[in-house]
Amino acid sequence: xxxxxxxxxxxxxxxxxxxxxxxxxxxxxxxxxxxxxxxxxxxxxxxxxxxxxxxxxxxxxxxxxxxxxxxxxxxxxxxxxxxxxxxxxxxxxxxxxxxxxxxxxxxxxxxxxxxxxxxxxxxxxxxxxxxxxxxxxxxxxxxxxxxxxxxxxxxxxxxxxxxxxxxxxxxxxxxxxxxxxxxxxxxxxxxxxxxxxxxxxxxxxxxxxxxxxxxxxxxxxxxxxxxxxxxxxxxxxxxxxxxxxxxxxxxxxxxxxxxxxxxxxxxxxxxxxxxxxxxxxxxxxxxxxxxxxxxxxxxxxxxxxxxxxxxxxxxxxxxxxxxxxxxxxxxxxxxxxxxxxxxxxxxxxxxxxxxxxxxxxxxxxxxxxxxxxxxxxxxxxxxxxxxxxxxxxxxxxxxxxxxxxxxxxxxxxxxxxxxxxxxxxxxxxxxxxxxxxxxxxxxxxxxxxxxxxxxxxxxxxxxxxx
Ligand code: ADP
Numbered sequence: 001x002x003x004x005x006x007x008x009x010x011x012x013x014x015x016x017x018x019x020x021x022x023x024x025x026x027x028x029x030x031x032x033x034x035x036x037x038x039x040x041x042x043x044x045x046x047x048x049x050x051x052x053x054x055x056x057x058x059x060x061x062x063x064x065x066x067x068x069x070x071x072x073x074x075x076x077x078x079x080x081x082x083x084x085x086x087x088x089x090x091x092x093x094x095x096x097x098x099x100x101x102x103x104x105x106x107x108x109x110x111x112x113x114x115x116x117x118x119x120x121x122x123x124x125x126x127x128x129x130x131x132x133x134x135x136x137x138x139x140x141x142x143x144x145x146x147x148x149x150x151x152x153x154x155x156x157x158x159x160x161x162x163x164x165x166x167x168x169x170x171x172x173x174x175x176x177x178x179x180x181x182x183x184x185x186x187x188x189x190x191x192x193x194x195x196x197x198x199x200x201x202x203x204x205x206x207x208x209x210x211x212x213x214x215x216x217x218x219x220x221x222x223x224x225x226x227x228x229x230x231x232x233x234x235x236x237x238x239x240x241x242x243x244x245x246x247x248x249x250x251x252x253x254x255x256x257x258x259x260x261x262x263x264x265x266x267x268x269x270x271x272x273x274x275x276x277x278x279x280x281x282x283x284x285x286x287x288x289x290x291x292x293x294x295x296x297x298x299x300x301x302x303x304x305x306x307x308x309x310x311x312x313x314x315x316x317x318x319x320x321x322x323x324x325x326x327x328x329x330x331x332x333x334x335x336x337x338x339x340x341x342x343x344x345x346x347x348x349x350x351x352x353x354x355x356x357x358x359x360x361x362x363x364x365x366x367x368x369x370x371x372x373x374x375x376x377x378x379x380x381x382x383x384x385x386x387x388x389x390x391x392x393x394x395x396x397x398x399x400x401x402x403x404x405x406x407x408x409x410x411x412x413x414x415x416x417x418x419x420x421x422x423x424x425x426x427x428x429x430x431x432x433x434x435x436x437x438x439x440x441x442x443x444x445x446x447x448x449x450x451x452x453x454x455x456x457x458x459x460x461x462x463x464x465x466x
Pocket of ligand 1: 023265266267300301302342343344345346349368369370371372374
């Protein structure tokens with residue numbers, strides 16, 4: 001078995017003891033890397049002013065070599081803020097209206113992928129298996145192939161893949177597809193994303209379908225398949241059980257007194273549907289006055305990407321909306337919405353999920369949405385809360401037991417909140433058990449193993465002439 005080489009935009013180098021535990025993806029990939037030995041390569045998160053970034057830094061921990069590359073300020077502006085976050089992110093989240101195309105940014109995106117390929121290629125051994133993650137690095141396999149790298153290379157897209165017309169609206173979409181075709185396996189979160197991708201290939205008439213998820217594109221053979229990402233279900237559940245005794249969680253519980261807690265946890269992002277969610281909560285309060293002073297909605301939302309103007313505007317809008325609802329609906333002894341603009345430790349989050357009666361996860365579009373899965377894993381089996389979930393989150397394709405909503409239909413979401421709050425214990429248990437069984441089986445290690453098996457098997461099949 002060859003080594004594993006993981007490549008992602010950022011590299012979560014494990015914290016020294018005492019720091020907060022890392023998220024599921026980092027835990028699973030680190031475990032796979034420790035087992036097989038290998039490299040985790042990516043951007044350091046730092047930028048340098050010159051024309052050429054300094055050579056990469058190496059950090060060895062056990063069997064894993066973390067390789068961190070700085071970028072220049074121009075690289076970061078064009079590759080990261082420019083093309084990745086102002087074109088690919090909105091496009092893949094169906095927001096054509098927010099995409100800002102620029103040839104300079106596009107060129108910067110390809111340039112940084114080429115730089116990564118140049119820095120990575122000398123470190124690769126002949127039987128290494130490469131696994132590239134997410135939308136920042138789509139052209140990486142193409143660049144590596146140009147340099148003569150023949151290794152097995154897989155790609156996993158963590159975000160959605162939209163319908164063909166949305167992709168086709170992106171100038172130079174052909175280059176993006178050409179980039180993808182140089183992978184051996186392309187993994188998507190859901191069948192929906194895979195269908196959209198296959199639909200694009202069919203509509204543009206640029207690839208031949210070979211069956212069993214295999215395609216041929218200008219002589220390149222690749223497979224596309226669904227591999228929905230999981231979380232570390234078991235340990236998250238254990239963490240939640242312990243965390244309810246944590247003093248921060250206990251204080252939060254005491255502060256809402258005997259009211260039912262409704263929780264929302266999201267990065268501040270336009271894909272998360274935060275203003276629609278607050279609107280839905282207001283409609284719920286107006287339509288069901290019996291719940292006045294009986295519920296508290298806690299929204300925990302750390303700021304993100306504040307250098308992008310849309311995010312700055314959105315931050316103001318969400319804060320204003322929450323303030324407006326509190327002003328209109330609150331009383332002298334009740335603040336309906338608690339809006340917290342910071343990130344909290346994973347164990348505290350786990351405890352807060354567990355004490356919540358309803359998890360509100362209503363993105364307008366989301367690749368998977370791990371918060372939905374964490375909320376379920378954290379529940380008390382004897383008295384589980386209810387997940388209200390957007391039908392447009394990837395998780396909705398898997399979690400049979402959530403109360404599904406259309407987040408654009410704020411009245412519908414308001415009714416779903418009421419339904420979740422009044423659901424019988426028996427129904428809550430049945431729904432929760434269904435979802436928990438799924439999550440225990442399809443956890444993040446399962447995802448990691450299944451993807452790597454699919455990748456190596458596909459490569460073996462490919463080696464046999466058709
Ligand atoms: P996205 O990747 O778009 O941010 P996901 O729901 O898939 O959305 O993943 C978000 C991850 O970030 C989850 O693991 C969640 O626990 C974590 N997270 C989100 N908000 C916070 C917060 N306020 N504090 C700590 N962790 C958070």
